[in-house]
Amino acid sequence: MENLGMVLALTGAALASILAGIGSAIGVGKAGQAAAGVVTEDPSKFSKVLIMQLLPGTQGIYGLLIAFITLSQIGILGGSAESLSLAKGLLYLAACLPIAIVGLLSAISQGKAAVAGIMMIAKKPDQMSKGMIFAAMVETYAILALLVSILAIFGIAGLNI
Amino acid sequence: MKVPMSRITIYGNKKDRKAVLEFLQRRQCVDISEPDAENAKLGFSTMNTSESQSEFARERVIGEKAIDILEKYAPSEKGLLSSFEGRRSLSAEEYYMYVDDIPEMMNIAVRITDAEEEIAERRAQIVRRMSELDELSPWLPLDVSLSEDGTKDTSCIIGTFPEALTEEKLLERYLSAEDAPPIHAEIVNVMPQQTCVFILCAKKHAADCENRLRAIGFSKMKTSFSGVPAERTAQIQKEIDALNSEIGALEKEIASYKGAASSLRFMVDYYTMRTEKYNVLSMLSQRNKVFVITGCVPKEAASSLAATLEHEYNAAVETEDADGDAPVLLKNKYLTEPVEGIVKTFAMPAMGEIDPTGIMAFFYYILFGMMLSDAAYGLIMTLGCFFAIKKFKNMEPDMKKTLRMFMYCGISTMFWGVMFGSYFGDVVPTVSRTFFGKEVTIPPLWFEPVKDPMKMLMFSFVIGIVHLFTGLGVKLYQCIKAKDWAAAFGDCIFWYMLVGGGILYLFRVDMFLSMAGLTTKLPAVWGTVAAVIAGIGALGILLFTAPQNKMGKRLAKGAYSLYGVTSWLSDILSYSRLLALGLATGVIATVFNKMGSMFGGGVVGAIIFIIVFVIGHTLNLGINALGAYVHTNRLQFVEFFGKFFEGGGREFKPFAAHTKYYKFKEEI
Numbered sequence: 001m002e003n004l005g006m007v008l009a010l011t012g013a014a015l016a017s018i019l020a021g022i023g024s025a026i027g028v029g030k031a032g033q034a035a036a037g038v039v040t041e042d043p044s045k046f047s048k049v050l051i052m053q054l055l056p057g058t059q060g061i062y063g064l065l066i067a068f069i070t071l072s073q074i075g076i077l078g079g080s081a082e083s084l085s086l087a088k089g090l091l092y093l094a095a096c097l098p099i100a101i102v103g104l105l106s107a108i109s110q111g112k113a114a115v116a117g118i119m120m121i122a123k124k125p126d127q128m129s130k131g132m133i134f135a136a137m138v139e140t141y142a143i144l145a146l147l148v149s150i151l152a153i154f155g156i157a158g159l160n161i
Numbered sequence: 162m163k164v165p166m167s168r169i170t171i172y173g174n175k176k177d178r179k180a181v182l183e184f185l186q187r188r189q190c191v192d193i194s195e196p197d198a199e200n201a202k203l204g205f206s207t208m209n210t211s212e213s214q215s216e217f218a219r220e221r222v223i224g225e226k227a228i229d230i231l232e233k234y235a236p237s238e239k240g241l242l243s244s245f246e247g248r249r250s251l252s253a254e255e256y257y258m259y260v261d262d263i264p265e266m267m268n269i270a271v272r273i274t275d276a277e278e279e280i281a282e283r284r285a286q287i288v289r290r291m292s293e294l295d296e297l298s299p300w301l302p303l304d305v306s307l308s309e310d311g312t313k314d315t316s317c318i319i320g321t322f323p324e325a326l327t328e329e330k331l332l333e334r335y336l337s338a339e340d341a342p343p344i345h346a347e348i349v350n351v352m353p354q355q356t357c358v359f360i361l362c363a364k365k366h367a368a369d370c371e372n373r374l375r376a377i378g379f380s381k382m383k384t385s386f387s388g389v390p391a392e393r394t395a396q397i398q399k400e401i402d403a404l405n406s407e408i409g410a411l412e413k414e415i416a417s418y419k420g421a422a423s424s425l426r427f428m429v430d431y432y433t434m435r436t437e438k439y440n441v442l443s444m445l446s447q448r449n450k451v452f453v454i455t456g457c458v459p460k461e462a463a464s465s466l467a468a469t470l471e472h473e474y475n476a477a478v479e480t481e482d483a484d485g486d487a488p489v490l491l492k493n494k495y496l497t498e499p500v501e502g503i504v505k506t507f508a509m510p511a512m513g514e515i516d517p518t519g520i521m522a523f524f525y526y527i528l529f530g531m532m533l534s535d536a537a538y539g540l541i542m543t544l545g546c547f548f549a550i551k552k553f554k555n556m557e558p559d560m561k562k563t564l565r566m567f568m569y570c571g572i573s574t575m576f577w578g579v580m581f582g583s584y585f586g587d588v589v590p591t592v593s594r595t596f597f598g599k600e601v602t603i604p605p606l607w608f609e610p611v612k613d614p615m616k617m618l619m620f621s622f623v624i625g626i627v628h629l630f631t632g633l634g635v636k637l638y639q640c641i642k643a644k645d646w647a648a649a650f651g652d653c654i655f656w657y658m659l660v661g662g663g664i665l666y667l668f669r670v671d672m673f674l675s676m677a678g679l680t681t682k683l684p685a686v687w688g689t690v691a692a693v694i695a696g697i698g699a700l701g702i703l704l705f706t707a708p709q710n711k712m713g714k715r716l717a718k719g720a721y722s723l724y725g726v727t728s729w730l731s732d733i734l735s736y737s738r739l740l741a742l743g744l745a746t747g748v749i750a751t752v753f754n755k756m757g758s759m760f761g762g763g764v765v766g767a768i769i770f771i772i773v774f775v776i777g778h779t780l781n782l783g784i785n786a787l788g789a790y791v792h793t794n795r796l797q798f799v800e801f802f803g804k805f806f807e808g809g810g811r812e813f814k815p816f817a818a819h820t821k822y823y824k825f826k827e828e829i
Binding site: 051054055057058061062064065068069077127128129130132133136137139140143144146147150151154 | 503506614615618734735737738740741742744745748749751752755784787788791792794795798799
């Protein structure tokens with residue numbers, strides 16, 4: 001089991017992309033349903049509601065970003081995979097958790113805010129940027145989680161354990 | 162800046178009313194206000210025009226409907242970028258030509274909507290015929306009429322069994338009952354769920370036969386139509402064909418009005434204009450032979466407007482400087498103008514507030530650029546916007562402003578991309594390594610955020626502090642201008658001291674120094690000075706937030722305000738998104754480059770790389786530009802505006818023609 005460290009680190013990367021990806025998929029899906037409803041009434045609002053639909057999609061990208069940084073840090077991407085100590089593997093796993101969990105939940109919440117924003121566009125298309133801000137407020141927390149994950153992962157690389 | 166406004170009062174003769182209103186509508190520079198209640202006492206009254214307004218609105222709706230229908234049957238050619246094209250302007254000659262066309266256009270519009278209804282009705286009829294055909298189809302082999310009763314001595318019974326049956330099986334079942342009268346049965350059609358049968362019996366036994374048949378599951382055909390099924394089917398088919406050809410003719414008729422599309426569009430615009438005009442008409446104070454218009458006009462336009470009104474329209478005009486609650490018109494120049502739209506979506510500055518556009522624009526470009534921070538993406542944005550502006554000269558002003566804003570954002574993005582060494586992520590080293598065997602890198606002008614995220618984070622906070630302190634500075638300026646000294650100290654200067662002192666003190670804290678990567682610790686006296694500054698600030702906030710209250714309440718309010726220091730903390734931390742979004746662009750670009758280069762060098766590798774490159778980077782640019790836009794807005798609206806700007810002014814909305822398709826030149 002001397003490679004367990006590598007397994008844990010990869011689990012972390014996988015979780016980051018899986019959970020954040022699921023969250024974004026749910027959020028974008030919900031917003032998409034609402035957007036389709038608006039477009040049946042008024043096709044000219046397509047581009048506006050499309051932008052709103054995209055907003056909860058960023059968490060998935062943050063998850064991908066963390067997964068990617070982790071993969072290249074532990075050498076799976078780039079082909080120089082060495083054995084990783086158990087402690088370091090666990091650290092990587094822990095470092096991936098903020099964006100994984102916050103990404104999942106915040107994307108779902110942001111999806112709900114985006115749905116409400118889309119409803120607003122249906123009635124008052126000129127107020128669109130306010131709707132975008134409401135949805136973007138939720139994303140702040142995903143960004144904070146992303147930041148912690150990034151800083152932690154870069155920090156772990158320098159540790160000698 | 163906010164454009165200074167004048168309040169204008171126009172007195173005119175009633176016979177010039179139409180001309181004056183039309184002139185004002187063309188000039189588009191007077192925001193007409195509700196008449197003064199005082200006027201009623203002087204015998205002035207207003208006109209109720211709501212009936213005509215709704216009549217015009219109804220006509221406009223018919224026109225719009227006709228245009229939509231026409232678009233369906235005879236689509237006009239639209240380019241991919243047609244949304245950039247502005248409204249076409251009409252000359253006076255064209256205008257009057259179109260006005261003459263309006264009665265005819267109204268007829269055409271009504272005809273088009275009627276034709277559409279006729280088509281819908283025929284479609285419904287076809288559906289009914291189709292279901293009749295479905296019902297008839299199993300009976301096609303039957304060569305007598307479905308409502309056939311029989312002959313003098315025989316009766317025929319036509320109907321179905323709810324199962325698949327053969328002739329023998331049917332007779333066997335029927336004859337199994339005692340003394341069943343003889344029948345002749347013919348199977349017309351067999352399906353798994355239904356058997357259609359034709360049964361013949363002696364007339365005297367008809368009722369008995371039917372009862373017996375019913376007992377074994379038979380049900381009589383209930384039919385609304387008579388005739389031989391095959392003949393009837395052919396007839397229905399003919400009817401459907403006729404309906405279809407009628408629909409074709411109607412569609413052709415609608416399409417034949419294609420040439421009228423531009424006149425129809427004019428008609429919609431015309432009624433829009435008239436609705437607006439009549440709305441203003443209802444706001445005029447009128448008496449016997451005179452009318453009065455009150456409103457606001459930008460000060461610079463006031464005198465020329467007054468002169469024209471006096472000389473050409475025989476009106477008397479009074480102007481005076483408008484007071485604080487005048488409607489707000491923003492006017493900025495060059496680099497700052499395009500950001501006006503962003504301010505407008507938040508709110509118009511209220512009385513006593515300055516127009517934040519100028520200060521905001523500078524930060525807007527910086528923040529956007531840092532979030533996208535890729536030289537190549539910036540170049541694409543800049544060039545794209547530049548050529549769109551050059552190509553579509555007739556673009557609507559708001560659209561043009563937006564494009565200009567993104568062009569400047571693109572330039573800033575290029576700048577930060579060069580600083581951080583990002584060109585399509587790491588496409589230069591990737592391509593040179595994969596296809597030319599030798600790695601070439603473009604070193605960043607400053608540093609690479611991926612390699613040193615802590616440095617980038619610190620830099621983001623510095624930008625944030627500058628941004629927030631600038632916002633607080635604007636507040637200070639507004640307080641001083643309003644001579645509100647208590648607020649100037651309590652809300653601004655003491656906050657500078659508290660937050661500034663706190664930040665300075667950080668340079669004595671070991672943890673902060675190691676995080677920021679600084680090695681020199683400042684002398685102890687620095688810490689003392691910083692702490693004293695912060696302390697004075699805190700005390701000041703405690704005492705001077707609500708100086709007009711009694712001591713207890715004053716301290717309580719001060720303490721509550723002091724609690725706001727947590728919001729300063731979260732505001733500053735919020736700027737960490739500059740790092741996060743900046744890294745997101747670069748890392749995702751790198752992912753796509755890596756995916757593209759996985760297939761190695763050579764021709765096949767190059768082709769795959771190009772495909773992945775184009776799709777991947779288009780996606781990345783789109784999603785990150787959207788992210789940068791949204792989050793730049795957020796930093797401006799929540800963090801920056803939170804420090805000084807509430808808004809709530811009324812936007813200057815001049816009496817004008819808010820048309821959809823055409824612009825009307827001055828001289829009409």
